[in-house]
Amino acid sequence: MKGNVIVGQSGGPTAAINSSLAGVYCTARERGAKKVYGMLHGIQGLMEGKYVDLSDFIRSDLDVELLRRTPAAFLGSCRYKLPEIHENQEVYEKIFDILEELDIECFIYIGGNDSMDTIKKLYDYSMVTGRGHTNFLGVPKTIDNDLALTDHTPGYGSAAKYIGTSVKEIIRDGHSLRYEHGLVTIVEIMGRNAGWLTGAAALAKGEDCEGPDLIYLPELVFDVDKFVAKVRKLLEKKYSVVVAVSEGIKTADGKYVCELGSNVDFVDAFGHKQLTGTANYLASLIAGEIGCKTRAVELSTLQRAASHSASRVDILEASQVGGAAVKAGDEGDSGKMVVMLRLSDDPYQCTTEVKDVHKIANDERLVPREWVNKEGTYVTDEFITYVRPLIQGDVSPVMVDGIPRHLYRPID
Incomplete structure (x- = not known):
């Protein structure tokens, strides 16, 4: 060179x-x-x-x-x-x-x-x-x-690993306390048009964990009424329900679910709307319609910053x-x-x-339709086979006084 x-x-x-x-x-x-x-x-x-x-x-x-x-x-x-x-x-x-x-x-x-x-x-x-x-x-x-x-x-692999781990921990937490009318936790995961990250929530499922109950990707239309009915039915069988949703899920008319609760006004240089509030909206909706306790968890920047x-x-x-x-x-x-x-x-x-x-x-690769179940409420085994190799192995942080050490550059 x-x-x-x-x-x-x-x-x-x-x-x-x-x-x-x-x-x-x-x-x-x-x-x-x-x-x-x-x-x-x-x-x-x-x-x-x-x-x-x-x-x-x-x-x-x-x-x-x-x-x-x-x-x-x-x-x-x-x-x-x-x-x-x-x-x-x-x-x-x-x-x-x-x-x-x-x-x-x-x-x-x-x-x-x-x-x-x-x-x-x-x-x-x-x-x-x-x-x-x-x-x-x-x-x-x-x-x-x-x-x-x-x-x-x-x-993607590191973010998927963090999401699978975090959703598993959220599921464990939900089993700790019993509420009179049940608990529904909505986990909002990044993904405007592609559901690769949200699908990674299924990694929580294993011999020691049943995994999230529902997973909704932005590639498919989100039906609010069917969602409420599905959650209601799940609460008849179990006292804690965990749902993973993409921030970019839309209704049949093309409106982001997060826009149902508030206006999304900010648009970046590439014309992308700032999406946030999907979990909050759905948690409030479920609380009002069913009367159970709800929690909204937005993983936000933690998905992309969890080097540990x-x-x-x-x-x-x-x-x-x-x-x-x-x-x-x-x-x-x-x-x-x-x-x-x-x-x-x-x-x-x-x-x-x-x-x-x-x-x-300026092109986008979406999750294949055949990697999502017929109802559009979960990913298939093909999705898991694809993502699991990408999350393997750990990278030990360099620890100083019990906290990871990073390479530092003064803020400009």
Whole structure:
């Protein structure tokens, strides 16, 4: 590698995103990169001239291991949508000026759907204008697991492991106390359009746990009346009911369930509504309709920040895809994203390839209909077979005074 590498992180962070950053850094140094720069807060920070030399923070093998075990985006993230090339070429000129000034041979962006849109646009601009010698590569990252063409995305396995563990603990808690009219706990799990995370609640089921009673994914229409009737019937047989719901479940008219209780006004740069309150609405509805005690549990950012519950498979694969992106860029690939290719479930084997980012950006991979039961109230064994290998193994935190130690970067 003759030039330098720059890497950024974008979108919602995960427990494994920094393992990908570590993979990029280590592989770039092994391949002879003179400098490995990190964008502060993604492409948005880069346009403001905010970047760091990663060697200022990663000084030893211990720092690399700490980074792999550090949740959230070490470099800082953003949700910035690049304009279309014909709308504002000045933005692209500014970015390419910086890349040329830093002698960037390989530009790597770690993120999800919207981040791959950034890679696509930067690559297209380089092709249209013939400007620069930078190769643009995407590294998959999203707990939502909804990127096209890849078997799964780093970050998902750790989130799924946390969700399965947490739902199991919630179920145990529900069995502790008996209430006169029963207890219904609604667990709200992230997932706007794809139910990969919510389906992971089924991992709680085993010889020592019956698992959640109902699971509702956003891929299927949610019928409020049928839901109430189903819960009522369950309470006739048991005193504690646990339901896992996606934040993005919708009624037949396309309205988010969380909007039934309040208005959802905030929209981000990519046009996504902020979803929250689904569990609260359903818990209040059940309490009013049935008269039982209810609880609403929103896992929220805990799903993506629980590095203490990270999957070893996930952390290793996150580092693997980061390194694969550097290798691909060094060998001349551009406008590509690294994807995971599953070779077998038992024993679990997976490798990497690169695919055209144009076939990935702004697309969503949903849970197959055949992986949800006929009623739409639970996932099938095929779903469990798919997800279980991704949650295997543990990553022991580096503990200091009884608390996990992370790699620290001063807040900018």
